[in-house]
Amino acid sequence: xxxxxxxxxxxMRKIQKRVISELHPDAIVLEAGNGKEAxxxxxxxxxxxxxxxxxxxxxxxxxxxxLKAIRSQPETAKLPVIMCTSVAExxxxxxxxxxxxxxxxxxPFQPADLQSKISAVLNK
Amino acid sequence: xxxxxxxxxxxxxxxxxxxxCAVEPLRDGKxxxxxxxxxxxxxxxxxxxxxxxxxxxxxxxxxxxxGCKAVSAFLxxxxxxxxxxxxxxxxxxxxxxxxxxxxxxxGMRVDLALPTVVLGAxxxxxxxxxxxxxxxxxxxxxxxKFNIEVSMEEV
Numbered sequence: 382x383x384x385x386x387x388x389x390x391x392x393m394r395k396i397q398k399r400v401i402s403e404l405h406p407d408a409i410v411l412e413a414g415n416g417k418e419a420x421x422x423x424x425x426x427x428x429x430x431x432x433x434x435x436x437x438x439x440x441x442x443x444x445x446x447x448l449k450a451i452r453s454q455p456e457t458a459k460l461p462v463i464m465c466t467s468v469a470e471x472x473x474x475x476x477x478x479x480x481x482x483x484x485x486x487x488x489p490f491q492p493a494d495l496q497s498k499i500s501a502v503l504n505k
Numbered sequence: 506x507x508x509x510x511x512x513x514x515x516x517x518x519x520x521x522x523x524x525x526c527a528v529e530p531l532r533d534g535k536x537x538x539x540x541x542x543x544x545x546x547x548x549x550x551x552x553x554x555x556x557x558x559x560x561x562x563x564x565x566x567x568x569x570x571x572g573c574k575a576v577s578a579f580l581x582x583x584x585x586x587x588x589x590x591x592x593x594x595x596x597x598x599x600x601x602x603x604x605x606x607x608x609x610x611x612g613m614r615v616d617l618a619l620p621t622v623v624l625g626a627x628x629x630x631x632x633x634x635x636x637x638x639x640x641x642x643x644x645x646x647x648x649x650k651f652n653i654e655v656s657m658e659e660v
Contacts, residue, residue: 390593390594392576392579395582468604469607470608470614473614487604488525488605489521489524490525
């Protein structure tokens with residue numbers, strides 16, 4: 382299992398990584414601090430990821446732009462993307478779902494919330 | 506600024522610290538109104554600009570010692586001194602608070618800028634249009650006091 386974490390907060394990536402390692406100790410977790418970095422990481426790894434966890438509010442290339450870029454490329458279009466973000470306003474959540482988000486987790490979250498979203502994606 | 510716009514920030518602060526740091530902060534006295542140009546009480550300070558249906562900013566400020574305790578609980582790893590984890594974690598906590606508060610603003614879209622965190626005493630706070638700031642004094646049960654401060658108007 383290979384997972385890509387996209388969040389401009391290194392602290393949040395550490396927290397997500399810890400929660401994931403409790404659930405999937407053997408998972409390989411790669412990180413990116415914004416959408417541009419994430420697209421580079423995807424390319425460098427031949428888009429071979431089990432799922433992506435993506436923040437929205439990020440510098441350079443935000444999460445919505447990143448999601449749209451991922452969905453627009455045939456080689457990444459079907460990758461599961463869980464949006465994990467402090468953006469909780471209903472209109473913006475719907476915008477992400479319409480743009481192709483596989484699932485949506487609003488911060489603040491409990492570790493069990495993240496694990497549940499991941500399980501739901503993996504069981505699809 | 507309408508008082509009903511302050512409550513979402515208080516509720517979001519409590520929810521965020523309960524969920525992410527396993528601590529329940531409490532109100533610590535009455536709201537205060539301060540004119541632009543006031544000097545902040547504490548030396549660790551994070552600020553996020555608000556736009557969309559409103560214009561303004563939300564700010565969280567506490568002592569370095571209290572900030573280290575809060576971020577240590579968030580990260581589940583001890584932070585003893587100013588470093589990247591402290592500044593990043595503090596900004597992320599404020600980002601989560603601002604996002605949760607924005608979602609509670611009924612029928613109003615509030616967009617968040619990226620957080621900025623600074624460390625240093627005697628910061629002088631201003632807001633666009635010279636709007637005043639509403640100060641919400643709060644405290645953690647064991648870690649010390651902090652403020653949530655909001656300056657905001659509808660557009």
